[in-house]
Each structure stands twice: as C-alpha cells, then as structure tokens.
Amino acid sequence: MSDTFTVLRDCLVEEFDVPAALVTPGATLASLDLDSLALVELSLLVEERIGATVSDIRPDSTLGGLVAHADGVLAETATAEAEAETATATATATAAVPPAGAVPAPGGAPLTGADLAAGAVS
DSSP states (O other): OOHHHHHHHHHHHHHHOOOGGGOOTTOBTGGGTOOHHHHHHHHHHHHHHHOOOOOOOOTTOBHHHHHHHHHHHHHHHHHHHHHHHHHHHHHHHHHHSOOTTOEEOTTSOEEOHHHHHTTOOO
C-alpha cells in the first residue's frame, strides 16, 4: 500500500467517518457516501496533506485512481523542480565564467576582445 493511499485512507476515516473496511483501492467515492461538498473538502485535504492538487474528483472516481493521479502529480512536480534546480545551477555556473578572450580591467571587471579593439583600455 502506498503512502498516498495510507494518507487518503486516514483522511477518509478520520475526517469523514468512513468505516476503514470500506476504504479499498477499488471503492468509488460514491460508494463511500461522500456528497459533492465532501468531495471538495476531500480535494482540499489531499492537497494539504499530500501536496498534490487533484481538482477532478468525481463520485465515480475510485480510490486507487485518485491515488494514482495524486502520485502522478507529485512525480511531475518533483521532476519539474529538479529540472529547475539544474537550470539554475547551470545558469549560475555559466554566469561566473568570463567569456573567452576576456581580459581583466584595472577595476577587476573582465573586458572582451571587442572592448580591447574599440580602445576601451589604453
């Protein structure tokens, strides 16, 4: 059983008084007697406790399907965050390297060959 399913099961049992025996991956939200307001509350609780936005919760959704969707959202978020961190690290490393042909100026700022050709340094 996944961590996401465990959190969802605990949420349904504790917050909505659903009998634990009914909370199975194949159970639909309708079979758990959750009305439309409960579905909205559930989506907010899932986002709060798991960190995944699941806006398309319908009465015919199974708990297993909901867990798979939440896990997919979490995986996409983790991938996007890792890619953003890599891009930031690459940009920072690239910015720290002076361009090829740069010559330090008297003040310490690198000058390029174009600056030298233009007579920026005497």
